[in-house]
Amino acid sequence: MSEGLAARRAAVALLLEATGSGRLLSDILADPTGPLAGLNGPDRARAQRLTLATLRRIQPADATIAPHIRRTPAPLVLAVLRLAVAELAERPQDAHGIVSEAVTLVRSDPKSTQASGFVNAVLRRISAAPVTLETQRLPVWLRRPLVQRFGKATVKAIEAAHLAGPMLDLTVRHSADTALWADRLGAEVLPGGSLRLAPGVQVTALPGYETGEWWVQDAAAAIPARVLAVQPGESVLDMCAAPGGKTLQLAAAGARVVALDASGARMERVRENLARTGLQAELVVADALEWQGATGFDAILLDAPCSATGTIRRHPELPFVKDPADLPGLVALQSALIDRAIALLRPGGRLVYCTCSLLPDEGENQMAAALDRHPQMARDQKAVAGWPGNWDAKGGGLRIRPDHWAERGGLDGFFIGAMRKSA
The missing domain is CATH 1.10.940.10 (NusB-like)
Incomplete structure (x- = not known):
């Protein structure tokens, strides 16, 4: 051959x-x-x-x-x-x-x-002639609502970011060591503290991998845990925790973390990464809607199952795999998970809801509906302050798009909303 x-x-x-x-x-x-x-x-x-x-x-x-x-x-x-x-x-x-x-x-x-x-x-x-390929357009079922929400120019920029593909981002276990590992790895330090390397690197061969000094995590995916801003000793629930990047962040911040996920196989990855990094969390394999564990958490991070339409730059097969008919079921599940998270939260506690989706129905609209259902919850705008102004979502929270930081290599798409329960 x-x-x-x-x-x-x-x-x-x-x-x-x-x-x-x-x-x-x-x-x-x-x-x-x-x-x-x-x-x-x-x-x-x-x-x-x-x-x-x-x-x-x-x-x-x-x-x-x-x-x-x-x-x-x-x-x-x-x-x-x-x-x-x-x-x-x-x-x-x-x-x-x-x-x-x-x-x-x-x-x-x-x-x-x-x-x-x-x-x-x-x-x-x-x-026989030079081959020039235009930028690939999103499927109609996704492109239409995004054009309505963001406009054609922004959607074209998102599509261009998808063509460029992802960079390699790392989260450092101890934030005080960020500059040290940026220097050792030759990485760029992004706003928020993630390290960025060019793609194509063999991750397991990099310094610090074996000793668990850092883990791979898209820079956008690292932001929800930073918005939650847990303090040492706080009791924190990471709902839908696998594959575990956010669990590692919460544990590294000194919180007492319960990581909950329905997939035993995916939770094995969380267990392996905790062992590699020397961090600790209680791992629970259960359906979050049926789990009858602890209540009264100081803070909860809910990265809910979604269409994953914000990750097409790293998963270009998604337009061929996702069925738009599944979207109403996902939206209903997200609503139920938010309701469950609020029930598990102590008075005065904090909830960060996020999805790696570009669709408002899974982000801005979902948060607005939750606030309407739960008058004891209020938007926590202070929690999302300090990020770039063009990330502000309608109605509160952060809307991160693949074309953001395009000059640095882009980001996965995310919605991040912060809420606080009345005392």
Whole structure:
């Protein structure tokens, strides 16, 4: 097998899974019997990079392919064409090799071998001129409400941020050591204290990983715990805690943390990260709506299940996986979780509600509805003070978008709302 062919074959298989199975790419990659099984480290990394690059360009790649075909080809053939077009846009100087290996991929599969001539002809015509791919647009079900809320120019900026992909952000265990680790890792210190590195670094090989001096956490995802601002000794509940970045933040601040999540498998990751960092929290695997544990918490952090539409820059398969029909159920679940959190909060206690969603129904509207249902709760505007002015959400809280800090590499999209219970 020629150099690079194994990675391309795996990338095609990943594309087929990501666009047709309804599974997140992270779940597919974690499958020991999945498309990456048997690949060496460099080929695994290359296959993932090719897959992500293609997923971020499927729509414009299809538009490039369309004038050269009469009907939609078989899924495997289409995946090969999409991959090749995305590569041609990135590396036009390698056009000969890209086209040749695309033909080899199709020819080596008994179900598609007859399409090898077709693939060769299409890609030869496409590669005869420079390939320029437009920015991929969000699906209509998501784009329409975002245009209504933010306007077309902002949505285009969000789409451009999705194309750029994510950076690598770290949260330092002891905030006093932030400058030290920024210097050791050659990282930028972002407002709020997160460290930012260029992507593509082998995380486990970096200084400080084995000793748990820091953990990987998008800079936006680190903000809710900072807004909650727990104090040493406070009793804190991290609802829907897995994979645990916020649990680590709360524990590092000296709080007595109960981390609650319904997924035992995901809570194992929290347990492993607590052990690596030397931090402590009580881990509870249970449905938050049915859990009959402690009450009277000083502070609660609720990072509720959501559409995850704020994370498309790192999960470009989401538009192909998410079903908009699921949104009403998610909104109802978020409402129920907020009600449960308020019931578990002591008088005078604090609640931070957040979602990694761009949709107001899962953010601003959800918080406003909660305040209407619970007159004992009030917005805590002081808790969200001090962040950039253009992050202010309508009705209170913070609205973080992928195009924020674009010059620094962007952020995941988040809504963060702070509330306080009357004494």
